Amino acid sequence: MSTIRQHLVFLTGHRITADASTEEIGSLSKIGVAIAFATFLAALQFGIAGWFLAMDLHIIWQVVMALVFASIGAAIVLVLDRNFIYLADTRYDADKKLTYVYLGIRIFLITVIGSLSSQFTMPLFLKSELAIHSQDMKDGRFSEAKERYQEKYELADKTAGLSNLESKTARLRKEISSLTPELVRQRGLVGQCFADYNKKTKTTYAPDLDEHDIISLYAKDKRECERIDGIYRENHRNYVGPKEAELAQMGVAITQAQSDIDTAKKDIAKDLDKATKINEAYINIASADVLSSLISNNPGALLKYALITLLQLCLELMPILLKLQAGQSPLGHRIALFAYENKTRSIGQVNQSTARRLDAEAKITLAKHEHSLMEKEQFAKRQEYDSNLVKQKITQETENERLRQELEALKRQSSAYLKAQHQFTQTFSQAGNQFMNRVVTPTMSTMSKPFTAKSADDSKKTEQGHAAKEGAKVFNFGGINGLSAESSL
Numbered sequence: 001m002s003t004i005r006q007h008l009v010f011l012t013g014h015r016i017t018a019d020a021s022t023e024e025i026g027s028l029s030k031i032g033v034a035i036a037f038a039t040f041l042a043a044l045q046f047g048i049a050g051w052f053l054a055m056d057l058h059i060i061w062q063v064v065m066a067l068v069f070a071s072i073g074a075a076i077v078l079v080l081d082r083n084f085i086y087l088a089d090t091r092y093d094a095d096k097k098l099t100y101v102y103l104g105i106r107i108f109l110i111t112v113i114g115s116l117s118s119q120f121t122m123p124l125f126l127k128s129e130l131a132i133h134s135q136d137m138k139d140g141r142f143s144e145a146k147e148r149y150q151e152k153y154e155l156a157d158k159t160a161g162l163s164n165l166e167s168k169t170a171r172l173r174k175e176i177s178s179l180t181p182e183l184v185r186q187r188g189l190v191g192q193c194f195a196d197y198n199k200k201t202k203t204t205y206a207p208d209l210d211e212h213d214i215i216s217l218y219a220k221d222k223r224e225c226e227r228i229d230g231i232y233r234e235n236h237r238n239y240v241g242p243k244e245a246e247l248a249q250m251g252v253a254i255t256q257a258q259s260d261i262d263t264a265k266k267d268i269a270k271d272l273d274k275a276t277k278i279n280e281a282y283i284n285i286a287s288a289d290v291l292s293s294l295i296s297n298n299p300g301a302l303l304k305y306a307l308i309t310l311l312q313l314c315l316e317l318m319p320i321l322l323k324l325q326a327g328q329s330p331l332g333h334r335i336a337l338f339a340y341e342n343k344t345r346s347i348g349q350v351n352q353s354t355a356r357r358l359d360a361e362a363k364i365t366l367a368k369h370e371h372s373l374m375e376k377e378q379f380a381k382r383q384e385y386d387s388n389l390v391k392q393k394i395t396q397e398t399e400n401e402r403l404r405q406e407l408e409a410l411k412r413q414s415s416a417y418l419k420a421q422h423q424f425t426q427t428f429s430q431a432g433n434q435f436m437n438r439v440v441t442p443t444m445s446t447m448s449k450p451f452t453a454k455s456a457d458d459s460k461k462t463e464q465g466h467a468a469k470e471g472a473k474v475f476n477f478g479g480i481n482g483l484s485a486e487s488s489l
Contacts, residue, residue: 008028008029008032008033009028009029009032010030010032011031011032011035011036011078011081011082011183012031012035012085012086012089013082013083013085013087013090014081027322027326027329028329028331030322030326031319031322031323031326034319034322035077035078035081035082035085035314035319037318038077038081038315038316038318039074040074041077041312041315041316042073042074042076042077042316043070043071043074044070045071045073045312046069046070046072046073046074047066047067047069047070047073048066049069049073050065050066050067050068050069051063051066051069052072053065053069054066056281076318080109081319081447084105085319085320085323089323089329089331089335089336090335090336090339102285105481107320107458108319111305111313119332125304125308126285126294126301126304127285128306129284129298129301130290131285131292132289132297133290133293133294133297134284134285134287134290135282137275137289138279138280138283138292141275141279141283142272142275142276142279144287145271145272145275146268146272149267149268149271149272150268153264153267153268154264155264155265155268156263158257158260158264159261160256160257160259161257162254162258162261165254165257166254168250168390169247169250169251169254172243172246172247172250173247175243176240176243176244176247179239180238180239182235183232183235183236183239186228186231186232186235187232187236187341189228189232190225190229190232193221193224193225193228193229194225196221197221197222197225200221200372214230227248231311233309235475241424251294256287291305308447360385366467367370368394378460382481459469
């Protein structure tokens with residue numbers, strides 16, 4: 001018995017030992033029984049679905065299909081119910097809203113699956129109604145297909161065209177058979193003329209005239225009758241000829257129209273045969289169209305369908321309803337508490353990690369701020385250094401400008417001095433030339449004479465001349481009473 005209880009509790013997602021107490025398990029075994037029943041019901045519904053889907057196959061394949069579908073349905077319901085019941089039972093009190101969300105999703109899935117599976121269980125409960133309605137739908141679809149194919153191949157238009165051609169043909173034949181009054185009159189004249197001619201030839205008799213002579217005697221009447229007959233025939237031919245030609249064309253057109261109608265009927269019959277085979281193969285008591293049309297047009301079938309579907313949904317929702325009624329089991333509460341403690345511990349570790357990360361980020365931010373301040377201080381020092389360099393550069397440029405101005409002034413003074421020196425040198429050269437002409441030359445001419453006092457003076461003057469030639473510039477400023485002054489540069 002404990003093994004059965006373990007399996008039932010296992011269906012709810014929990015695992016217990018053989019000696020687990022009833023108080024610890026709570027109502028989990030009952031919920032496991034409900035899950036097992038819902039699984040069996042889903043397997044039965046899906047098995048019926050596989051059976052009806054394989055109706056056209058061999059019985060072996062039909063059984064295999066039913067077993068495969070039953071396994072799929074049981075697996076779907078078992079997995080969904082087991083997971084949702086376990087999630088609902090192991091949630092902490094703070095997560096009850098999420099539990100209701102899970103239960104709502106499960107109810108929606110059960111409703112959808114139950115609605116689909118009821119499509120195949122309804123033939124068991126509405127077999128007679130579905131059989132009758134399926135035959136009515138086949139007949140109706142056959143009539144609709146017939147009308148659709150007749151419109152597709154334009155059978156009505158082709159039949160109307162053939163009827164028009166036949167009516168025109170009948171009208172032409174009637175017109176040909178009934179001549180106009182003028183032709184009737186001409187035909188009467190021709191008959192009367194030949195009747196008179198025959199009467200004359202038959203009633204005329206003379207002993208000296210034979211039959212040939214009599215005919216020759218009335219040859220003029222015969223020619224007149226033939227002329228009238230030729231006119232009649234010409235008029236008759238002009239009247240009847242176009243109509244006979246049109247009648248021949250109508251005959252060809254009627255033959256072509258009849259051939260088109262026969263071809264269209266063959267195509268329609270072929271398409272109707274295909275549609276009939278499809279309807280016979282797929283319109284049956286397991287068809288969704290048949291069930292939908294039946295419950296739409298038959299109130300009694302609709303009520304029966306609603307009650308059966310509601311019963312199926314209630315049976316499939318039984319595990320959820322039992323879980324809502326029983327609440328959380330002690331085992332689920334202990335698991336939820338353990339999970340909540342782990343979650344709290346994990347959140348605490350995450351918060352500690354977050355706090356350490358925030359401290360590290362704060363330190364990094366502070367270091368970045370200090371580094372930024374240091375960079376700003378260094379930048380201020382660089383700016384001060386650059387300012388001093390600019391100041392020194394400006395001072396140096398100012399000093400250089402002053403020196404340049406002084407140099408320019410010295411250059412101007414030197415240029416004026418050189419200009420005065422040049423003028424003075426030119427004057428001195430003129431004076432030297434005059435001195436040479438006036439003093440040196442007469443002195444040289446008197447050197448050959450005996451030395452006298454005058455000669456000494458001349459010798460002195462000669463030495464002054466040599467000094468001037470050697471680069472000493474001697475200026476003789478004439479004085480008063482034999483006094484003189486010399487200047488050399």
